[in-house]
Amino acid sequence: MLDVQILRNDLENVTTKLTERRNFTLDIDAFVTLESERKTVQSDTEALQAQRNSISKEIGHAKKSGDEQKASQLMARVGEFADRLKSNEEKLGDIQAKIYDLLSEIPNVPNDSVPIGKTEDDNVEVKKVGVPRNYDFKPQDHVDLGEKLGALDFERATKITGSRFSLMMGGVARLHRALAQYMLDTHTSRHGYTEVYTPYLVNADSLFGTGQLPKFEEDLFSIPLSDDQNFYLIPTAEVPVTNIYRGEILSINQLPTKFVCHTPCFRSEAGSYGRDTRGMIRQHQFDKVELVQFAHPDHSYDQLEELTGQAESILIDLEIPFRTVTLCTGDMGFSSAKTYDIEVWLPGQNAYREISSCSNFEDFQARRMQTRFRAGKNKTEFVHTLNGSGLAVGRTLIAVLENYQLQDGSIEIPQVLKSYMGGVEVIEPS
């Protein structure tokens, strides 16, 4: 959420940036009207409240000294404007709620270092690591590989639940687990993250905090609790982990705090019908190891570089080619101020595909969550939050299957995973 003060003081500049960079048109007239209304109603209301408070105090004194007549005179005076006060208070509440609603639907303003653009074609490559292998056979994609291994079964997954779910068995299921374990171990022992385990169902406040609500409810799976309350399946560990400190004031020496968390993620994928329907690229359920940081505002961009590098290191260890791009303004998520995507090479698709997204949200989420730190004596300031996939486990699995395939369709195990595979060196058809 943007700071309402910025809109009050610098409306032109912000709306221009939102239009140019986000293709988001803020209803300036609505905002200005609401604001000026708010101003007069608030002043009036508070003046009346002050008057009521001081008269009430006098009533107290009068009663104490036994002057009942004076007391009832004073009460009558309050009665003269009681209705006006009440309606003013209601009106003010309405206006403030409207302003809040307006504000909570405005996306974050991209950082100045973010390239301007409309679509993913305008993203800027910042790094390319590794060279795609030359196969002396036609590489298969993970669907063919997995099915021939008898280890990936989309038909049965569809029978059990429906489309966009997957069933893994045997060596591939174990490889999937090995990847998650390897990522967790790397980020905790080498990169200094604290491992956390969180609920997979969250409430609406948490989703508001990280920015999925109120605008993106249709992307979530929800479980009704009562007429007006839902639990939601987490679309990413970002939600429960970032909300760990919702409503809290951290001490400055807690910054940066770094958490890593392995969870399943659930996404309804509404609006992406027909895209990536083959295989397990785009699923309703997938595992992800997520990195989350709470940073001091002065250092959050350094932290973003660090975090992105830590995510990349997993692919470097696995010796799989990838590239990193800076998302252009038009391709960024709602809450982000700057995002790097890491794209892994998939021989089966002959393309680089997103495997991680690393973002600095600056104080956008922190303001929604009211997560602050004590910057000095009696001064609190919003923290900056960051997160990134380190990495999406399902897509990493795809990358390993496709990049490590042998001519006969069996899969070599990457060196760093061997100790997690209980001696298995190659996954062969069962």
Place this chain on the structure above:
RNA sequence: GGAGAGUUGGCCGAGCGGCUGAAGGCGCUCCCCUGCUAAGGGAGUAUAGGGUUUAUAGCCCUAUCGAGGGUUCGAAUCCCUCACUCUCCGCCA
């Protein structure tokens, strides 16, 4: 699921219709005293919003004692709903 007790500032804890934005203690900050690992004295110490101001400070005002609603001239204090915590019983991995 049943029965009961709670939820107050960074922490502990008092208050149970008016003089309470909130006693007291701890912690923290500053000052004084003390020639010294200690002790004593004093002052300060919530957040958000609005107004005033070129702006900061200051000053004025408003809101906030789990959340929301109600009663009242006036609510931390009374009533209702909800959430959460604790204790005992039941059930359970």
